[in-house]
Amino acid sequence: MAVILFGMSHFTTGQFLRRSLRHHARSHVAVALGVVVAAMVIGGALIIGDSVRDSLKSLSLVRLGKVDHALISHRFFREASAITLSQQPEFAKRFAVAAPGLVFPASLERRAADSASQTRSAGVTIYGTDERLWSLLATEQIAPPTAGGVVLNSLLAEQLRARVGDEVIVWVEIPATIPRDSLLGGQEEQSSQEVRLKVESVLPASAGAGRLALQPSQQVPKVAFVNLQDLQKELRLEAVERSRNKPQASRPARVNALFVSARESRDGQGDSAVAAAKAITLALRDSVTLDDLHLRLVRNSSGRYTSLESERMILEDSLAKTGEQIAAQLKLPTSPVLAYLTNEISRVGDDTGKKFSMYSIVAGVPEPSNLAAPFGPIEPQSPPLGKNGVLLCDWLAQDLGISADDRQAQIRVKYHKVGSKGELPEEELTFEVRGILPIDGMLAGDRGLIPTVPGITDAKTFNDWKQPFPMDIRRIPKRDDYYWNKYGPTPKAFFDLDAAREWWSSRYGSTTSLRVGVTDGQSLEQSAKLFESDFLKALPMDSIGLAIQPVKFLGLRAASGTTDFSGLFIGFSFFMILSGLMLISLLVRLGIERRASEIGLLSAIGFSPSRIGRVLLLEQCSVVLFGAVIGIAASAGYAGLLIFGLGTLWVGAVGTTELRLSIQPGSLVIGFVGTLLAAGASAWLGLRGLQKLSPRELLAGQTELVDQDDSRAARRSRLLRISRWLLLLSIALSVPVIVTQSGAGEAFAGLSIATVVFFLVGISTLAAALCRFAAWLDGDRFASIIGSGQVALLRLSLRNAIRQRRRSLLSLALIASATFLLVAVAAGRRNPAVETPDRDSGNGGFLFVAESTTPLIHDLSTSAGRNKLDLRPQPETNAAALLERMKLASFRVRPGENASCLNLYQTRVPTILGVPKGLSGFKFVNPPRFKAGPWALLDQASSDGAIPVIGDMNTLMYSLHKGVGDTIKIPDDTNPKATLRVAGMLDSSVFQGVLLMSEENFLKLFPEQAGFRYFLIGDQRFEDGGQELSKDEARELSDLLETGLAPYGFDVEPIGDRLASFLAVQNTYLSTFQTLGGLGLLLGTFGLGTVMLRNVIERRAELALLRAVGFRPSAIRRLVLFENALLLACGLVVGTCSALLAMLPHLLSTGADVPWLSGAGLLVGIFGVGLLAATGATAEAVRTPIVASLRGE
Template sequence: MSRFTTGQYLRRSLRHHARSHIAVAIGVVVAAMVIGGALIVGDSVRDSLRLLTHYRLNAVDHALVSHRFFREDSVVALRQQPEFADHYSGEAPVLVFPASLERNADRRTRAAGVTLYGGDERLWEGALDFQDTPPPTSGGVVLNSKLAEELRAAPGDEITVWVELPTTIPRDTLLGGQEQQSSQELRLKVDAVLPADVIAGRFSLQPSQQFPKVAFVNLQALQKALDLEAVEPSSRNPQRKLARVNALFVRARDSARGHGVQAVESAQELTRMFRASLTLGDLHLRLMPNSSGRYASLESERMILEDALAKTAEQVATELKMPTSPVLAYLTNEISLVGDDTGKKFSMYSIVAGVPEPSQLAAPFGPIAAQTSPLGKDGVLLSEWLAEDFGIRPEDLKSEISNQPGPKIRVKYHQVGSKGELPEEEQTFEVRGILPLDGMLAGDPGLTPTVPGITDAKTFNDWKQPFPMQISRVTKRDDYYWAKYHAAPKAFFDLDAARGWWSSRYGSATSLRLGTADGQSLEQSTKSFETDFLKALPMDSVGLSIQPVKFLGLQAASGTTDFSGLFIGFSFFMILSGLMLISLLVRLGIERRASEIGLLSAIGFSPSRIGRVLLLEQFSVVLLGAVIGIIAAVGYAGLLIYGLRTLWVGAVGTTELRLSAQPSSLAIGFAMTLVAASASAWWGLRGLRKLSPRELLAGQTELTERDETRAARRGRLQRFSRRLLLLSVTIIVVVVGFGMPAKEAFSGLSWSTVLFFVVGMSTLTAALCAFAAWLDGDRFVSILGSGQIALLRLSLRNATRQRRRSLLSLALIASASFLLVAVAAGRRNPAVEAPNLESGNGGFLFVAESTTPLIHDLSTVTGRLKLDLPADRLFDLMTVASFRVRPGENASCLNLYQTRLPTILSVPDDMLESDRFKFIGERHRQGHSPWNLLKASPPDGSIPVFGDMNTLMYSLHKGIGDTIKVPDDTNPKATLRIAGMLDSSVFQGVLLMSEANFLKLFPEQAGFRYFLIGDRRFEKDGQALSKAEARELSDLLETGLAPYGFDVESIGDRLANFLAVQNTYLSTFQTLGGLGLLLGTFGLGTVMLRNVIERRAELALLRAVGFRPSAIRRLVLFENAFLLACGLAVGTGSALLAMLPHLLSTGADVPWLSGAGLLAGIFAVGLLAA
């Protein structure tokens, strides 16, 4: 006789008990399918984002987009470098502008937030690699499908495009031309509409999965419209003008340099090559030799030298041993003699200058012998011309002998306010010297930079007025001086003092005078200076650094949200139900084989060996189920991806998702399932070791529990349940009777929310404890009655027979339904919420954004007049908070890409003292606003910022105290420190800093482009505009400010868009959780099957004494229905109690119908399973 081996037993056992093993395998398949499918969804989202990055950027690997307009020829010079031709191609000079569009046939159909690209065939065929549609004509525009759909435009339609008119002199400076046109209107005809499936139609430099709004126009036509085209010299304008662009796109010849391991080095290499093609003109700089031949002036077309450029220039000059002297020139309104009774001793619109202490000036800028004493903050040197006009003689000045105060002058000048206002300031100075007009300072027009329209004007009447001027007050002497000396300063001040009055965030000098190096001519010195200056130029600081945009985009494709973890969480109850089903089915199969196991034990098999054989048998089943489940996971993931493209598209914001299963994810899912399912199988087997062979042979599968033990446990459970119910009732009485402050408890949650959640959880726990105590009740009391009532009582008694199984089933269903109902009840619709100071809307009605910055204050009548807005009652009721904007990436939950640098807003000073918006961890206290934290100066030099909780935690993965490194316009290594967190606010996706810090970090950002608009009566008496008035105000603003691309949106709608993602996640959890709960009902059915199998003798006895089969079926059905109904009722009731404050709030958006339908469906399926 052959020896009976474990292997033989295993094979025969698998065949003999195939039906129960198949049931276990199905449970494993479900678990593997859900776990593997969730991991595949994560792979699919990441790979889809990577694919979208390739689509979005097409052939563009590296890009430069700058606030500077550099020569188009610099791109040609870049291409001519040998190293460039070896590794790169497709270089394209481009103009990139934010724009707003309007369809002419319907002046109310507008689109804001559009990116306008001006390019030629180098962009169309080179960078974009797109040849199916001809490039735009000189009078035409090509729209992508998203933009055409919003405008309802088709080829041949006429549209109007508004873009900001470029200016070299910042608009919010004295000479910036605030009164002049700030946007340019282009009337174009639609040449073509790019279909949605055309790659070029979704071209965008911003990492986002959402379809952008894009328009393409002809480069030369756009340059001409914006005064950026090339102009040859003429008799009228002898200066040659070169064509300019503000962007450069480059493609690499190999993927490693384009978006692979060499991409960062490649971008640095391109930046070095681009530097070599630059000239001073690309930086809006020029070196102007002085007519005296003593020095040259480094000055800027911007009228102010940026501090970073001035610092670099001084360092280079020092290395070349060239003497330097900075100058700060300024235009005054009036200079007059103090004490003049005639009222005739004044000079209008004189140029003055701040220079280093004149007494210390050395050659070639000094010495200055006419000074009597140091200038300090209250001294001035006058030109001989102005002193003569005022009748001041050298002997009138204060001297050491006379010790009498010298004559004084009064200087009036404009300061530039934060919102374009021009308040006039005046100061009095003592005259401490008179400078001859042929000396070192006076009479030198080279001290004032060239300002087109001013310094080249022949008379004051020819000036292009930068602000309203009183030309009638200009004297003949003023005109005569201008004709002879032009813009030569008439008065001189100490440079440090002048910087305190007239410097701006853009810089603190208008020019830098450069002397000659030893042994060199001025021409040789300036040539050496220009070469070394361009070599030393900090490309990052001046905004001319080329970035590896495709490489960065692919890095960002890793995403802000781990969809693998997210869907494992969503499917938690499916996984848990599957594992519970495995454990129950294994236990059921083993219990049916109790006599077999007892026989094995009786003939000599040790308990450990029996356990190993059974565990190996179950592991074989689990292994097979895991293999099948992982294969099925691909199909399940496909269904989830389809759901994300359709039902749950609000969670991802795109339909461009593709299924992608990585082997590593399949392996991880397989391993996770194997471990979890094996553990569940072991759990199902573990109790049999405690039973003796005799008990097993008798079919017993559980240890008998003593009545005393049950009674003691019942008492403990009843006492604990009563205490929890007393706690819940007490909390409700206190909250209802005495009220609770509407303040934060922790993590943005109010006390009422926290306490009612405690009530809900306490009620759930108390109900489960009470049920467990009931299961421990006396089983030997007779059941009296007849008919259906008696049958129902008997079914309830049967529910107590297997206490552990009944309690486990009810607890699972109650917990699952609690979470499902609580999550479903948590939906919000902010669109119906009223303004509230301490809420996500901050008491405002609208949020608005403009394409072109607004310099003037929308809140004031003067500001609205300068913006050409008509007078209207609604404007008088309007209050506006205006924010400067440093554009960055969208860090809100609407963007799946990982964010490197979010958009940053400046908080207006008046909001820093307000009580608006709700904070997490910070409360509004009397005399103290959390906004004040933005004014703090941390000892480490970091800049305090605020962010919305969702942005910080889920997009940036930052908390309070964490830091963010931010490249900025002047300091690429600035550090932001999170100082506060807003709760569910309209500021999702951005960071907030004080205006003072913002202007320090980002001086280039002129004007305001983000606005919160409300009713000025709201803070005083709670009044707010009606819906009709609000709509009218929105239309007035959008129509009146159409040239600025002003787009107004209800703040409730903006918050609803943000919450659409959260609400979609809740719907996803509700759906997948419902499936898990459904699967849990099958587990309950399995429990019932176990009970029926164990009670076969009992049921046979019932039939023998006269019970009909239908009555016995109802008996089993009542038992199952009782457990199911109790679980659903306990979970649902506790959840509604926990969410009561939210349910009673205005913005609650509870899906009552679908929720009730889901619970009813689960109940029905549970009954069918029984």
């Protein structure tokens, strides 16, 4: 009747679909569940990506509050410039607030009441704030700090164990006008200030102000807020008015930060934010005065010129260049000067030892014989100085016994050269005297050549000097003191400017003053004002560190992240998706096979195979559509569970618990369409085989073409040969590595030879085992059933597995391959904390990594340097011995963004370290064959001027997306200051998150970065004889350094712990893959159960016959269960053994951290669930009606 109805014209395809869907609802529900799983996993992975991106955007908005643009400079400018900026009409139209502030790195310490115990926290950012900045932050009604108080964020309070009312000590660097590591920088002076404050309040974790940072990161920073005026006073940055009690020159209050809030979001975080930042920078330039730059224009008393000078003693090259350009545009003559303080000037050949002068100031000027008005001409005329000539003032010439007629006279100049670590080696040069100038003449009598240096140039006598370095005052002759009293810092000797720059310039600049003359028809005052006005308008704001940055816009842009979490979780869930699709195909095939006779009947009455296929495909697509809708709806819940996991179990992968679920319609559509395509293809694969069968075969219940291959023996022989060759290949690969012990060398991409070889051995062994199993399936060992009881039942199960060779092999291969990957991934975990120092590893043979808040100018590795740092343990103690044996590598630091895998935000410019000469060790990826070692890559010159850098492979490839040979422009691509070229890569090193540059190039590129702030610490005994520090000695050395260098915020961490923190992300990813992959493998076991069910349906008559001849239902169950257990166990064992063999070098290494217990538990659980999944097949086997099945047969 149904067939007749189907043939009627009024019985539509839609009606057939509805009735068929209803009639075969059970099988369709199973298919729909498989689609639900695939859609849920795909959609959930896409939602995870959206959630991470939106959470990072939200964190950027929360941490910045109303701050849209900001500036943090190494330069201290006037606080009043913020007011001047706010009063500009164009600024006020677009921007609401310009708040000044102070931002410093600091370290905090809390001591107990009995002073016996203390807690420290380094790496703190301290903000000097008032109501203006406080109003821009999300403070949750917490009052701003008052004088003598501090507000801590919750993380810092927790680390210090501080509560409201506790006293804390803040160590912060004292700003230095003159760079500390320059000759007059006062290296002996205190460089850090101790400030005692009371905790007024603790910001709750939910307060955005507690996350305030301009560099994007999802991790909570350590933050403290201090009253701005209070901090200015402590750091000598407060305003000072000249008075009777304070006769020194007045100075304005200074800050180093500016925070701006836009009136409209488009100017703060929208498309016009970059243009808005440039507009603020231009407005700020209009507000800047010379005082903001620590510059002054000094009018010469003679009225001939003005002198551009710096309170820093030396003019930065960018400022000096700008000054010369402006003077040239205004047609004003210029004459740059480089002054220097010498130790001693003496006459060569003086046998008496009395002809010398101490601590004389000398100057390099343009060739004196060519000087014109207003700087010349110089009388008397003298030959060109060249590199070896010198002009003396007559006072010095008289002291040295040199007359104008003495043509062969030479002088010896001794001076300090500032070393890279604050040392002051004395060097000397010899010059020929080319002339003697009168002390009251044009050049020798010019007191305007030397800029004012407080404590030196304003001192009345040498005894009044604020000594910049240890001076031997006793050797100063009385005539030198008399000269100073009469002429002050007027130079005594003059050299060619280019030669002087070669000897005495520093990375901070090569000019101490720029003399600017007047033009015809203008007074000195008019020329000076015109020069000053044009000079300020032409300031290179980027170069001088006063460019405003659109921090909110950059933070939101960086929220796209370095890691695509959508792709990452699709990869993690690969086996779940694959298993779901495989399950869809198997279930569709199973449902169709149950309807084989129905399809045969339709074919027999005249329906073409293509029409039947279209109707069945349409039916399955309807099921897929329904399942995809349910799955996409369920994907939000699945994503929610993953978000919960990322905030708890897998928090190491993201470093924050602040991730929030975010569902975007676009991702749901992509997931829905992707599921339809993938599941539809799987359904089509399940259908296509039946179209090749004839109606008679279908009516007979046949569901597969009979294998016509009569050469099973030949195929078995071929498979056995392949298996043997693969095993021989494994032996051939592994034995040479084991015998010659050559596995430590690098193969490629940082992987050792042993790692690559044994991974190939593992894969080869897996393939050999699968070939061997396939050959066994082609054998006839179990063709006859011998014996009785359970043994016979087991042999019958094996025979059934052989009967469905293709399905058995496919199932085993899937289980084995999935197990191989899961076990290999789980076995790849590392724990560097237990690794020993090794020069060719990520620790480079060092024990500790340390960072200081305040730069260390002096050499910590020498006793002289330690004495200057006030690190003086009692002699002949274990502490003193530890310091003497300490191996140290000190690095200069240019702070930047954290580019390690710990930062989810996209990185623009990472922190850059200046590498000291002589650094060796560490493991490189594809190291060059340099005699000097791979670190020599940093010294290779480039034809295009690009500066070579080295980075860790993880930082370069995954955070910066760069490889060897690629370039990085700093500070960014649109405004490049310099171009860096990646010259080499380190493998899993402690330098993750930073770039490494030679110290020479570092000082050229970042001259403002004084001292050292990053240190690697080891023990010389390890270098000499491989002996390591004991745990007690390591702890003593760490405590000694942290306590003795507490004013510098010195924080010591075991290098293994630092590496472990980096690897925590990788290990968490491995755990995530293990968990989700395990779920996928579990789902795959259900696919294996479906294969068993399919086998049972095909063998209904056979199973009915077994029951008819006396087999009990329990025996039938065991028969089916044994077959399932065989395939499952073989797959798990083959995959596990092959994976362990592949990971053998890692398993034998010191840092291996394999989760044996959880891994074994996962495999046992998968085996148990696989057996449970076979219960459907066993139930179907005993439910088969005996009489009906035999009658059909």
